Amino acid sequence: MSRRPVNPARRLVDGGSIPFMGSAHSKSRSSPLLPVILLAVGAVLLIGYLYSGSGDVSCMLEVQRALPVLKKAYGDSMRKVLHVGPETCSVVSKLLKEEDTEAWGVEPYDLDDVDANCKSLVRKGIVRVADIKFPLPYRAKSFSLVIVSDAVDYLTPKYLNKTLPEMARVSADGVVIFTGYPGQHSAKIAELSKFGRPAKLRSPSWWIKYFLQNNLEDNEAATKKFEQAAAKRSYKPACQVFHIKSLH
Structure with missing residues (x-):
């Protein structure tokens, strides 16, 4: 159907850069856990957006x-x-x-x-x-x-x-x-x-x-x-x- 709910995931991407991403490019070797942590944080934010009163x-x-x-x-x-x-x-x-x-x-x-x-x-x-x-x-x-x-x-x-x-x-x-x-x-x-x-x-x-x-x-x-x-x-x-x- 032509009526589709707004895609919250797209809003999260379009909203700007993810905090702390700059710190990932340090001289020292990045932790292998960093991508996993960022993914988990993104998932929590997305779920919160979907079920919060401010979401669609x-x-x-x-x-x-x-x-x-x-x-x-x-x-x-x-x-x-x-x-x-x-x-x-x-x-x-x-x-x-x-x-x-x-x-x-x-x-x-x-x-x-x-x-x-x-x-x-x-x-x-x-x-x-x-x-x-x-x-x-x-x-x-x-x-x-x-x-x-x-x-x-x-x-x-x-x-x-x-x-x-x-x-x-x-x-x-x-x-x-x-x-x-x-x-x-x-x-x-x-x-x-x-x-x-x-x-x-x-x-x-x-x-x-x-x-x-x-x-x-x-x-x-x-x-x-x-x-x-x-x-x-x-x-x-x-x-x-x-x-x-x-x-x-």
């Missing part, structure tokens, strides 16, 4: 990391999943590899330069391109679980008021929302022509207040199970994760 964040990738935790928390509710968000073909493909899991996807934006696998998913109707500011093209409770990533950050409250209840409508057992933290940069931020507006990364307190004001109930049981499963696997989400009950 893709909650779509975070969903894929979280799948084992979600399966533990939701159990049978992972049997029929709808993913909503950019690059949904990647998430759907990953879900379809899971045992006893059916998966569908909604791509909120036009697909450009997609691979053969994504074209196949679209052709089969497994992935649809649809503007999520309007009603989703599914009946109520069509899916056991709806997972959302990198989508709600680009919606104003006006459209959130329509979109989130729609996601709760088409789910039977709940909605899981992956959204960025304030201070993070979305991996999609440079593509304003695609999204129409920059991402608005809101605080946890903003979201909690929003859910209450719009009668979207927190799924406390799922939240607790998710947190317990995450702790056992030493999993720390790079995105905010909210668990919302379905509309009954």
Whole structure:
């Protein structure tokens, strides 16, 4: 696809020379450990960049990391999943590899330069391109679980008021929302022509207040199970994760 996350490794190279490199050219013989040490330091810096709040964040990738935790928390509710968000073909493909899991996807934006696998998913109707500011093209409770990533950050409250209840409508057992933290940069931020507006990364307190004001109930049981499963696997989400009950 044409939407690609920024390559942090390239930034590290382009950012200038590595400190202490000049000292390597001393009259005395350099230590054979020096290249190994420099490589290790570079790896640490790269990992830190990827997971720091100042790096580019893709909650779509975070969903894929979280799948084992979600399966533990939701159990049978992972049997029929709808993913909503950019690059949904990647998430759907990953879900379809899971045992006893059916998966569908909604791509909120036009697909450009997609691979053969994504074209196949679209052709089969497994992935649809649809503007999520309007009603989703599914009946109520069509899916056991709806997972959302990198989508709600680009919606104003006006459209959130329509979109989130729609996601709760088409789910039977709940909605899981992956959204960025304030201070993070979305991996999609440079593509304003695609999204129409920059991402608005809101605080946890903003979201909690929003859910209450719009009668979207927190799924406390799922939240607790998710947190317990995450702790056992030493999993720390790079995105905010909210668990919302379905509309009954």
